[in-house]
Amino acid sequence: xxxxxxxxxxxxxxxxxxxxxxxxxxxxxxxxxxxxxxxxxxxxxxxxxxxxxxxxxxxxxxxxxxxxxxxxxxxxxxxxxxxxxxxxxxxxxxxxxxxxxxxxxxxxxxxxxxxxxxxxxxxxxxxxxxxxxxxxxxxxxxxxxxxxxxxxxxxxxxxxxxxxxxxxxxxxxxxxxxxxxxxxxxxxxxxxxxxxxxxxxxxxxxxxxxxxxxxxxxxxxxxxxxxxxxxxxxxxxxxxxxxxxxxxxxxxxxxxxxxxxxxxxxxxxxxxxxxxxxxxxxxxxxxxxxxxxxxxxxxxxxxxxxxxxxxxxxxxxxxxxxxxxxxxxxxxxxxxxxxxxxxxxxxxxxxxxxxxxxxxxxxxxxxxxxxxxxxxxxxxxxxxxxxxxxxxxxxxxxxxxxxxxxxxxxxxxxxxx
Amino acid sequence: xxxxxxxxxxxxxxxxxxxxxxxxxxxxxxxxxxxxxxxxxxxxxxxxxxxxxxxxxxxxxxxxxxxxxxxxxxxxxxxxxxxxxxxxxxxxxxxxxxxxxxxxxxxxxxxxxxxxxxxxxxxxxxxxxxxxxxxxxxxxxxxxxxxxxxxxxxxxxxxxxxxxxxxxxxxxxxxxxxxxxxxxxxxxxxxxxxxxxxxxxxxxxxxxxxxxxxxxxxxxxxxxxxxxxxxxxxxxxxxxxxxxxxxxxxxxxxxxxxxxxxxxxxxxxxxxxxxxxxxxxxxxxxxxxxxxxxxxxxxxxxxxxxxxxxxxxxxxxxxxxxxxxxxxxxxxxxxxxxxxxxxxxxxxxxxxxxxxxxxxxxxxxxxxxxxxxxxxxxxxxxxxxxxxxxxxxxxxxxxxxxxxxxxxxxxxxxxxx
Numbered sequence: 012x013x014x015x016x017x018x019x020x021x022x023x024x025x026x027x028x029x030x031x032x033x034x035x036x037x038x039x040x041x042x043x044x045x046x047x048x049x050x051x052x053x054x055x056x057x058x059x060x061x062x063x064x065x066x067x068x069x070x071x072x073x074x075x076x077x078x079x080x081x082x083x084x085x086x087x088x089x090x091x092x093x094x095x096x097x098x099x100x101x102x103x104x105x106x107x108x109x110x111x112x113x114x115x116x117x118x119x120x121x122x123x124x125x126x127x128x129x130x131x132x133x134x135x136x137x138x139x140x141x142x143x144x145x146x147x148x149x150x151x152x153x154x155x156x157x158x159x160x161x162x163x164x165x166x167x168x169x170x171x172x173x174x175x176x177x178x179x180x181x182x183x184x185x186x187x188x189x190x191x192x193x194x195x196x197x198x199x200x201x202x203x204x205x206x207x208x209x210x211x212x213x214x215x216x217x218x219x220x221x222x223x224x225x226x227x228x229x230x231x232x233x234x235x236x237x238x239x240x241x242x243x244x245x246x247x248x249x250x251x252x253x254x255x256x257x258x259x260x261x262x263x264x265x266x267x268x269x270x271x272x273x274x275x276x277x278x279x280x281x282x283x284x285x286x287x288x289x290x291x292x293x294x295x296x297x298x299x300x301x302x303x304x305x306x307x308x309x310x311x312x313x314x315x316x317x318x319x320x321x322x323x324x325x326x327x328x329x330x331x332x333x334x335x336x337x338x339x340x341x342x343x344x345x346x347x348x349x350x351x352x353x354x355x356x357x358x359x360x361x362x363x364x365x366x367x368x369x370x371x372x373x374x375x376x377x378x379x380x381x382x383x384x385x386x387x388x389x390x391x392x393x394x395x396x397x398x399x400x401x402x403x404x405x406x407x408x409x410x411x412x413x414x415x416x417x418x419x420x421x422x423x424x425x426x427x428x
Numbered sequence: 429x430x431x432x433x434x435x436x437x438x439x440x441x442x443x444x445x446x447x448x449x450x451x452x453x454x455x456x457x458x459x460x461x462x463x464x465x466x467x468x469x470x471x472x473x474x475x476x477x478x479x480x481x482x483x484x485x486x487x488x489x490x491x492x493x494x495x496x497x498x499x500x501x502x503x504x505x506x507x508x509x510x511x512x513x514x515x516x517x518x519x520x521x522x523x524x525x526x527x528x529x530x531x532x533x534x535x536x537x538x539x540x541x542x543x544x545x546x547x548x549x550x551x552x553x554x555x556x557x558x559x560x561x562x563x564x565x566x567x568x569x570x571x572x573x574x575x576x577x578x579x580x581x582x583x584x585x586x587x588x589x590x591x592x593x594x595x596x597x598x599x600x601x602x603x604x605x606x607x608x609x610x611x612x613x614x615x616x617x618x619x620x621x622x623x624x625x626x627x628x629x630x631x632x633x634x635x636x637x638x639x640x641x642x643x644x645x646x647x648x649x650x651x652x653x654x655x656x657x658x659x660x661x662x663x664x665x666x667x668x669x670x671x672x673x674x675x676x677x678x679x680x681x682x683x684x685x686x687x688x689x690x691x692x693x694x695x696x697x698x699x700x701x702x703x704x705x706x707x708x709x710x711x712x713x714x715x716x717x718x719x720x721x722x723x724x725x726x727x728x729x730x731x732x733x734x735x736x737x738x739x740x741x742x743x744x745x746x747x748x749x750x751x752x753x754x755x756x757x758x759x760x761x762x763x764x765x766x767x768x769x770x771x772x773x774x775x776x777x778x779x780x781x782x783x784x785x786x787x788x789x790x791x792x793x794x795x796x797x798x799x800x801x802x803x804x805x806x807x808x809x810x811x812x813x814x815x816x817x818x819x820x821x822x823x824x825x826x827x828x829x830x831x832x833x834x835x836x837x838x839x840x841x842x843x844x845x
Contacts, residue, residue, distance in 0.1 A: 027484040061504065067444040068508050069515035076514075079507035079522050083500035087478065090496035091485050097493075098486035105496050109526065110571055154527055 013178040014046045014136070015251070018146065018168035021055035022185050023242040024088045027095070033242070034095035036183075037141060041101055043250065046136040048175060050146045050168040051092055053084025058147075058161070074119035078148075078158045082108070085145030085164070093143045103141040106131065108148035108156070113167070115149035115157045122149055122157035124166065124229075127174035136175070144171060165226035173233035180230070180237045181251050182222060187241030188257035189214065189221055191425040192276040196413050199426040203274065207262045210274045213368040213402045227259065236260050262370055273369040273378065273423040278412050280363045282312060283337040284394065287344070289325040289354035296351065300328060303347045309336045313364070313397040313406055328353075329395060331406060334360055362394065363412040366404040367419060379403045385422040391415055430595040431463045431553070432668070435563065435585035438472035439602050440659040441505045444512070450659070451512035453600075454558060458518055460667065463553040465592060467563045467585040468509055470501025475564075475578070491536035495565075495575045499525070502562030502581070510560045520558040523548065525565035525573070530584070532566035532574045539566055539574035541583065541646075544591035553592070561588060582643035590650035597647070597654045598668050599639060604658030605674035606631065606638055608842040609693040613830050616843040620691065624679045627691045630785040630819045644676065653677050679787055690786040690795065690840040695829050699729060700754040701779045701811065704761070706742040706771035716768045717745060717761070724760045726753045730781070730814040730823055745770075746812060748823060751777055779811065780829040783821040784836060796820045802839040808832055 017040065019033050033049075040047050053061075061081045065072040089105040096103035111132060115122035135142045146164025149157045159166055165182060172180035189211065190200040206214070208231030215224045221239055230237045240256035258264075290296050297316065304311055309332055317327040332340045337358060344356055372378040379396075382403055386393060391414065395406035407415055420426060434457065436450050450466075457464050469475075478498045482489045506522040513520035525532075528549060532539035552559050563581025566574045576583055582599060589597035605619040606628065623631070625648035632641045638656055647654045657673035675681075707713050714733065721728055726749055734744040749757045754775060761773055789795040796813075799820055803810060808831065812823035824832055837843060 027481060030485065064444060064504070064508055065511060068447065068511040071515070072511045073514055076507040076510040076522055079510075079524070080504050083503045086500045086503070087481070087497050090493040091481055093493045093496075094482060094485040094489045097490055098488070105493055107496070107573075156524075 012044045012046065014175060015040060016048050016050060016168050016172040016175070016177045016180040017251075018050040018164060018180065018182045019052065019242060020164065020184055021052040021057070023183055024051055024053065024092070025055040027091065030088065030091050030095050031098075033183075034092060034099050034101070036242075037092075037096060038099050038101050039250065041141060048132065048136065048142045048144060048171055048177070049092060050144050050164060050171055051085060051088045052146050052164045053088055057084040057087075075155060078119045078156045082145070082148040082156050082158050085147050089143045089145040093141075096141055096143070101141055102139055103143060104135065105143045105145070106135075107145055109150035109154070111144065113144075113149040113170070115151060115159070117151040117153070117155065117157065119155070119157055121160040122151075124149060124159070124170045127170060129174045132171075132175055162223035163225075165223040166229055169226045169230045169233070169235050169237060172235045172237075173229070177235070179251070180235050181256075182237060182239050183242035184221060184239060185242065186221060186239070187255070188239050189259070189275070191274070192416055192420050193278070196278075196416050197420045197426070200420065201425065201427045203257050205258045205260055205265050206274055207265060207370050208259060209262070209401050210368050210370055211259045213366065213399070214275055214277050222259075230259060231261075234261065265370075270371055271369060272371040272375055273367050273425065274371075275368050276416050276419050276423070276425070277366045277368060278363055278416055279366075280409055280412060281334050282331040282362060282364050282406070283334045283340075284329060284331050284359045284362045284406065285337075285340060285344070286327055286329040286357045287351065287353035287355070288327050288357065290328050291352050292324055292326045297328065299347065299351045300344070303343050304332070304340060307339060307343045309333075309340050309343070313395045313404065315395045325354075331362070331364070331395065361409040362406050363409045363415075364404050364406055365412070365415045365419065366402050367423065368402045370401050372403070373400055381422055382419065385418050386415055389414060389418055429461045429463065431592060432457060433465050433467060433585050433589040433592070433594045433597040434668075435467040435581060435597065435599045436469065436659060437581065437601055438469040438474070440600055441468055441470065441509070442472040444508065447505065447508050447512050448515075450600075451509060451516050451518070453659075454509075454513060455516050455518050456667065458558060465549065465553065465559045465561060465588055465594070466509060467561050467581060467588055468502060468505045469563055469581045470505055474501040474504075492572060495536045495573045499562070499565040499573050499575050502564050506560045506562040510558075513558055513560070518558055519556055520560060521552065522560045522562070523552075524562055526567035526571065528561065530561075530566040530587070532568060532576070534568040534570070534572065534574065536572070536574055538577040539568075541566060541576070541587045544587060546591045549588075549592055579640035580642075582640040583646055586643045586647045586650070586652050586654060589652045589654075590646070594652065596668070597652050598673075599654060599656050600659035601638060601656060602659065603638060603656070604672070605656050606676075606692070608691070609833055609837050610695070613695075613833050614837045614843070617837065618842065618844045620674050622675045622677055622682050623691055624682060624787050625676060626679070626818050627785050627787055628676045630783065630816070631692055631694050639676075647676060648678075651678065653681075682787075687788055688786060689788040689792055690784050690842065691788075692785050693833050693836050693840070693842070694783045694785060695833050696781045696783075697826055697829060698751050699748040699779060699781050699823070700751045700757075701746060701748050701776045701823065702754075702757060702761070703744055703746045703774045704768065704770035704772070705744050705774065707745050708769045709741055709743045713768065714745065716764065720760050720764045721749070721757060724756060726750075726757050726760070730812045730821065732812045742771075748779070748781070748812065778826045779823050780826045780832075781821050781823055782829070782832045782836065783819050784840065785819045787818050789820070790817055798839055799836065802835050803832060806831060806835055
């Protein structure tokens with residue numbers, strides 16, 4: 012017997028036929044003797060509909076009331092899945108965020124999960140009941156409904172898995188696992204059977220949109236084994252405990268034979284590049300740029316300070332921000348212009364960040380140089396570089412994105428045979 | 429300053445434009461210095477959509493989970509109205525059934541309201557906030573979501589008004605008040621400015637579908653002054669405290685000048701007539717008929733026991749049941765056939781119940797005879813009669829419904845000048 016959490020996204024919950032199919036999958040796990048909690052998203056499109064109502068009611072909607080409105084989508088699907096399970100003879104009940112309860116911070120719309128009370132959950136599981144929990148929602152200490160931000164149901168699932176000490180958290184999605192890169196770009200991309208939390212974090216944060224980044228960070232912190240699986244395979248699909256998807260685990264669970272130098276190649280077209288020219292080359296100049304951006308809550312990613320101009324005393328500073336924050340960044344930098352003392356602000360959204368990711372690269376100095384040589388051989392100009400322990404990222408012209416991904420996938424030996 | 433409850437139905441909440449218009453009406457009451465709680469229905473059609481999901485998921489859906497699903501409709505509109513009020517500069521917040529809380533029995537799908545905790549509500553009203561409460565929903569002592577049954581939002585509004593000792597409970601509907609009879613049948617029907625609880629109960633229970641019957645009973649028990657108003661008049665409509673609708677009040681609030689002998693004429697085509705022939709004319713025979721019907725939860729309305737057959741020893745028994753319960757009634761009576769000992773069961777759905785209602789009739793013996801003479805003069809045959817202190821009802825052939833209503837409306841002097 013295992014204790015597992017199964018999480019189903021909006022596409023899996025879009026209509027009663029699909030909810031019935033989800034109920035069938037849950038029943039297989041129950042019939043196999045497992046204790047199961049299920050975390051569900053709203054029906055595909057429903058959250059957008061509800062968010063649309065809020066925006067139409069007021070462009071400056073109160074996030075507290077927004078949470079009351081949008082959390083209803085998951086409430087509906089959790090009740091419906093409980094009904095569909097009962098129709099298959101599986102004892103089931105829903106437990107809403109305030110009922111369990113799932114306590115969160117009071118940051119409405121982007122709340123963070125604090126503690127989850129598992130007394131009622133454990134008792135229900137021990138009675139052989141499936142507990143269906145709406146994702147994305149929680150409740151503050153004062154009893155206000157909260158939501159976790161878009162995609163938050165993954166985080167709900169991992170948090171529930173951690174609280175109930177689940178053996179596994181199975182995330183059913185519209186892909187059947189994590190690939191070495193986007194299969195739409197590289198048809199010979201391979202599905203990974205295992206990937207570490209750290210790698211998944213880097214892959215997720217640079218555009219491999221399989222799991223919400225926060226959910227991976229939480230899984231790493233809590234040591235929750237997460238499996239990504241397809242929700243679209245039929246009733247004859249292998250059971251989830253035969254691991255047909257991708258397991259996201261700690262590094263110690265990956266043995267030497269399985270370990271690759273590079274795990275995957277990610278790309279991200281959602282960055283924008285900003286260059287400030289002729290910034291005074293003196294102490295405190297860089298702080299004058301980044302302090303106001305930080306105060307505005309804008310995440311700066313890659314930063315390059317060019318060498319000082321030969322004519323002396325000034326330098327160019329280039330960095331990237333999310334495209335969604337570009338307008339606010341420009342406004343913020345314009346306001347700080349006198350304090351910074353730059354000459355011109357140049358921006359460019361036609362850039363892409365390409366990253367090679369792998370825990371194995373820690374001990375291999377050659378990873379970065381292979382990347383630069385491979386791109387250089389195809390005439391792809393590198394505009395910026397950033398590195399972490401398990402990742403090397405470069406900024407290139409957007410038009411070269413697919414080419415860069417393909418040549419790197421081959422260069423690191425990732426193509427399927 | 430007055431404390432008032434305003435209740436808006438699904439048609440008033442159907443879409444953001446209408447919700448904004450509702451917010452405008454609420455603002456007028458706030459601007460006039462009143463403390464306001466608002467009770468809202470789900471958007472028109474939404475509850476049907478959610479009920480449809482439950483039925484599609486399982487014809488034998490769990491009422492506990494049904495309540496989780498269908499209560500979400502009012503949750504959405506309460507959040508949206510709070511947002512729309514804030515957009516007009518009116519401080520507002522939603523308070524869901526479990527938050528207030530509105531405690532109910534645990535009869536899922538048809539729960540009854542027990543107590544409403546008004547501490548939070550009173551504090552919010554004292555701070556000048558409008559509190560928006562979803563109708564139709566509550567929570568059990570154990571923390572399960574409940575609903576009150578269709579049309580339950582009227583009852584929610586009256587219960588909230590009673591708990592907060594409101595000066596008035598204004599029910600905004602798609603009619604502008606209670607009429608002497610259905611204006612579609614009698615164009616010269618008059619709007620009543622006042623009607624007693626007892627009269628409204630009789631009018632509501634015999635087919636004048638302005639308010640849910642339970643809400644009127646609760647208002648009578650708790651002494652809540654209820655006003656029925658149109659939600660479709662514009663911003664230049666008279667303020668609600670100038671009483672443009674119909675006030676439902678205790679008899680003591682209606683003075684002699686206002687008092688009419690007859691308040692209104694109601695009709696109801698939803699009854700079915702059942703006759704059992706040749707029932708043994710002996711003690712206990714009638715109990716043998718009605719005990720199994722009562723056990724099956726079927727409400728029997730009019731009952732006539734014909735005079736015993738001249739040939740001796742047996743009689744015919746005629747009574748009415750709701751048409752919706754006819755099939756179950758026949759099944760129940762078939763099963764009890766040996767115990768009752770009747771010869772044949774004859775049923776007829778082509779009947780209508782016509783009622784004249786008025787608190788003034790208590791002291792006027794002539795009301796019933798006027799009714800019988802008026803109908804007889806038009807050749808309308810009376811199949812059954814029942815009376816209460818403030819009502820005389822007759823059962824007639826359905827085809828004569830409109831004719832009967834018209835001639836009675838004239839006979840009792842109710843036609844507008």
